[in-house]
Each structure stands twice: as structure tokens, then as C-alpha cells.
Amino acid sequence: MKLTIQGLNKTYSNGVRALQDVALTIPQGMFGLLGPNGAGKSSLMRTIATLQEADGGQILLEDTPIGTIDVLRQKDAIRRVLGYLPQEFGVYPKVSAETMLDHIASLKGISNSRERKLIVDALLEKVNLAHVKKKNLGTFSGGMKQRFGIAQALIGSPSLIIVDEPTAGLDPAERNRFHNLLSEIGENTVVILSTHIVEDVTNLCSDMAIISLGNVIAHGHPADLVASIQGKIWRKIIEKPELDNYKANHQVISTQLKGGKTQIHIYSDSPQLGFEPVEADLEDVYFSKITSHQELGVVS
Numbered sequence: 536m537k538l539t540i541q542g543l544n545k546t547y548s549n550g551v552r553a554l555q556d557v558a559l560t561i562p563q564g565m566f567g568l569l570g571p572n573g574a575g576k577s578s579l580m581r582t583i584a585t586l587q588e589a590d591g592g593q594i595l596l597e598d599t600p601i602g603t604i605d606v607l608r609q610k611d612a613i614r615r616v617l618g619y620l621p622q623e624f625g626v627y628p629k630v631s632a633e634t635m636l637d638h639i640a641s642l643k644g645i646s647n648s649r650e651r652k653l654i655v656d657a658l659l660e661k662v663n664l665a666h667v668k669k670k671n672l673g674t675f676s677g678g679m680k681q682r683f684g685i686a687q688a689l690i691g692s693p694s695l696i697i698v699d700e701p702t703a704g705l706d707p708a709e710r711n712r713f714h715n716l717l718s719e720i721g722e723n724t725v726v727i728l729s730t731h732i733v734e735d736v737t738n739l740c741s742d743m744a745i746i747s748l749g750n751v752i753a754h755g756h757p758a759d760l761v762a763s764i765q766g767k768i769w770r771k772i773i774e775k776p777e778l779d780n781y782k783a784n785h786q787v788i789s790t791q792l793k794g795g796k797t798q799i800h801i802y803s804d805s806p807q808l809g810f811e812p813v814e815a816d817l818e819d820v821y822f823s824k825i826t827s828h829q830e831l832g833v834v835s
């Protein structure tokens with residue numbers, strides 16, 4: 536199974552070109568869609584989840600048990616195999632986790648109440664909420680709500696799962712639990728994880744894309760993308776007032792405070808005076824791609 540996207544375009548009525556000729560092939564496993572705020576990630580996620588229309592293009596979920604599904608045309612078919620955890624996940628505060636999941640399961644077409652109970656209990660166990668299943672959702676912490684969100688997205692054993700910015704607002708322990716849960720989702724599922732947090736992709740994803748201003752600007756295995764910039768990232772500790780000067784003369788990709796001093800990373804094919812080489816990581820890939828794309832002035 537795989538999801539293929541071709542020529543996907545979306546311009547909002549205010550003139551913002553949120554998706555510009557997006558083309559991607561997303562295989563089974565965990566796929567990271569990385570980009571800064573406003574890049575177009577949610578627009579893409581909502582389009583795949585059939586919650587908004589594209590202006591043009593094609594999205595196919597290929598090799599499913601019922602053949603190829605044309606996402607933009609066969610909305611009911613895709614909804615039956617889709618699990619979606621949106622960025623803003625509202626819960627009914629006065630309803631218990633168990634009752635809500637049971638309700639969502641019946642909406643997804645599981646009509647036998649005994650079967651629903653088995654499914655709901657197994658999911659509550661899986662996301663470690665069985666002990667609070669009678670509690671109202673309004674009493675849940677951010678991490679518990681996200682785990683509940685995953686449980687509802689997993690009802691009906693979806694083959695395509697979309698998770699939009701899942702770890703924003705979670706503390707490190709909750710984030711870790713959430714990551715472990717996501718990584719347990721079956722191998723024969725396409726999981727798209729949209730995030731602006733590079734570490735989420737480093738920890739979880741076997742494949743990824745970077746999106747900026749509605750364009751896909753990098754696509755591949757994280758390790759290959761890191762290898763492609765190895766030997767081209769250099770670092771230097773500078774005084775903060777010198778930053779503008781460095782920006783004028785180098786491609787400064789990131790700035791970090793280290794013990795009160797400013798450390799910069801630059802992208803350069805050749806050694807630069809005063810800079811030392813650094814072992815590149817996915818953050819360097821991300822920031823070098825984003826800065827060079829935005830410097831090109833490809834602004835919508």
C-alpha cells in the first residue's frame with residue numbers, strides 16, 4: 536500500500552497559495568511531514584482527510600484490500616479506512632472516555648455492541664487509559680487527551696492514519712509515551728505525522744518530506760538527507776552583535792545560545808575561516824533546506 540500525491544494545488548479565497556504542485560509518494564510505515572508554521576502541512580492533511588477540497592491534482596491510496604482509492608473522488612471509501620487525529624482535538628468534557636469511544640465506534644459502522652465493547656476496551660488498554668475509562672474527558676491532561684485522540688483514530692483498524700502536530704503542548708514524558716504509542720501502530724499502515732518538531736521525525740520516521748511555503752523542498756529517508764549535507768555544516772561561537780554581519784556573508788542556518796554565547800551553524804561547500812566542522816543531523820538538514828528555500832524568495 537502507498538499514498539501517491541500529484542500536482543496538488545490549493546489557493547484560499549484570500550489568495551494564499553497553501554499548496555503549490557505538491558507531489559509525494561508516501562510508503563507504508565511512519566512518514567514525517569516537517570515544516571514551519573504556515574508551510575501548508577494542515578492544508579495537506581485536511582485535503583487527504585477529505586475535510587477540504589483541492590483546486591486540482593490527484594491523491595491515490597494504492598494497493599488497498601479494495602484496490603486503488605481515489606481520495607479526492609471516493610470520499611466515503613477513504614473515510615472508511617482513515618484514522619485522523621487533528622491538530623485541534625476538541626473533546627466533549629462531560630462524557631467519559633469509554634462512552635465517547637463507543638459512540639465513535641458506532642459512527643464508524645461497528646453496530647454490534649458486544650464487538651464495540653471489545654474494541655473499545657482493547658484500545659483503552661493500548662493507549663493506557665483503561666484505569667480512567669469512566670472519567671469525564673474534561674478532567675484529562677493534555678497527554679491523556681492526545682492518547683484518547685489516538686484511540687479514536689485507531690477505531691476500525693484504519694490503513695491510513697493522519698496525525699497533525701500531535702506533540703505541541705505535551706511535556707517531555709507525555710511526548711515520549713505518545714511516541715512509543717505511535718511507533719506501535721502496525722507495519723501495514725500508512726501513517727503521516729505532521730510536525731514542526733525535527734526530533735519527532737528523527738525518533739519515529741523512516742521516510743519524510745520537508746514542506747515550505749506550500750512546496751515540497753526535500754523528500755527521502757532521514758539518513759540519506761543527513762548524508763547529503765555531511766561535511767557542509769560548520770559552527771562558530773560569536774558575539775551576538777556580530778550576527779547580522781555573519782548573516783550577510785554566510786548561509787547561517789541556525790543560531791543557538793550556549794552558556795550565554797551565541798553559536799551559529801552555517802552551510803558551506805568549503806571550509807570557512809574560524810569555523811569548525813560539525814557532524815550534521817536532521818536539524819541541519821531542515822534549517823539548511825528552509826533557509827535556502829526562503830532566501831530564494833519563493834514567497835507566495
Ligand code: ADP
Nearest residue numbers: 547549551553571572573574575576577578579
Ligand atoms: P501549517 O499547518 O504548516 O502551519 P497551514 O496549512 O495551516 O500550515 O497554512 C498554510 C497557509 O495557508 C498559511 O499561510 C495560512 O495562513 C493559510 N491558511 C490556512 N488555512 C486557511 C484558510 N482557511 N483560509 C485562508 N488561509 C488559510
